[in-house]
Amino acid sequence: MAAPRAVVVLSGKRKSGKDFVANLLQERLGCQVCAIMRLSAPLKGQYAKEHNLDFDRLLDASDYKEHYRVDMIRWGEERRNQDPSFFCRLATEVKEADHLVWVISDARRLTDLDYFRKHYRQTIAVRIQADDTVRAERGFVFTPGVDDAESECGLDTVKDWDFCLNNNNQQQLEEQFTLLLNTIQLNLS
Numbered sequence: 001m002a003a004p005r006a007v008v009v010l011s012g013k014r015k016s017g018k019d020f021v022a023n024l025l026q027e028r029l030g031c032q033v034c035a036i037m038r039l040s041a042p043l044k045g046q047y048a049k050e051h052n053l054d055f056d057r058l059l060d061a062s063d064y065k066e067h068y069r070v071d072m073i074r075w076g077e078e079r080r081n082q083d084p085s086f087f088c089r090l091a092t093e094v095k096e097a098d099h100l101v102w103v104i105s106d107a108r109r110l111t112d113l114d115y116f117r118k119h120y121r122q123t124i125a126v127r128i129q130a131d132d133t134v135r136a137e138r139g140f141v142f143t144p145g146v147d148d149a150e151s152e153c154g155l156d157t158v159k160d161w162d163f164c165l166n167n168n169n170q171q172q173l174e175e176q177f178t179l180l181l182n183t184i185q186l187n188l189s
């Protein structure tokens with residue numbers, strides 16, 4: 001299988017708009033070219049099976065997943081502690097891996113970023129930011145044990161992002177998003 005031409009690794013706090021940006025990239029590049037891969041997908045899949053939960057609802061943007069977030073984090077960390085690459089490998093060993101552009105929509109830990117930078121020199125690391133007030137309007141509520149823990153803060157110290165996208169609204173997002181899109185398109189030409 002040919003290697004992807006660009007591996008776009010997205011990171012950002014809850015409700016900063018990671019899924020929104022991932023979907024926008026796929027929309028602009030086309031779903032034949034661009035695949036969205038979620039590190040949390042294999043985690044949620046296995047967690048749903050073991051706990052008899054609705055996998056699709058764990059994946060969507062509703063409140064459902066929030067009831068299970070603390071325990072899912074604990075569950076995932078048990079596996080990550082044994083093998084930090086576990087979910088990175090599972091998320092990318094999928095049929096969509098033949099796409100030219102991969103969007104990894106939810107890097108959270110230094111080990112996630114290290115994994116992609118080590119295995120794919122075409123990695124483009126992107127931090128998405130939105131003001132707390134905007135995140136709150138999108139449904140964010142600070143949860144101790146989640147928003148002050150590694151799952152949400154593990155990449156706060158990273159300074160060498162390839163792109164930082166401010167996503168308080170679509171208009172603000174657009175300018176930096178276009179630069180990101182141009183960089184991806186250069187990799188495709």
Ligand SMILES: Nc1ncnc2c1ncn2[C@@H]1O[C@H](COP(=O)(O)OP(=O)(O)OP(=O)(O)O)[C@@H](O)[C@H]1O
Pocket residue numbers: 012013014015016017018019020021061138167168169170173
């Ligand atoms: N630029 C934007 N314009 C309009 N709505 C937006 C924008 N960015 C995000 N949203 C909306 O805000 C909500 C949260 O966005 P999204 O689900 O992408 O965040 P997230 O970072 O993936 O959150 P989580 O970590 O909780 O999964 C969604 O309903 C999304 O449609």
Ligand SMILES: C[C@@](O)(CCOP(=O)(O)O)CC(=O)O
Pocket residue numbers: 039040043058059065069072073076106108151
């Ligand atoms: C359990 C976890 O994968 C949930 C992620 O959910 P979401 O990306 O916010 O939809 C977070 C984590 O792995 O720390």
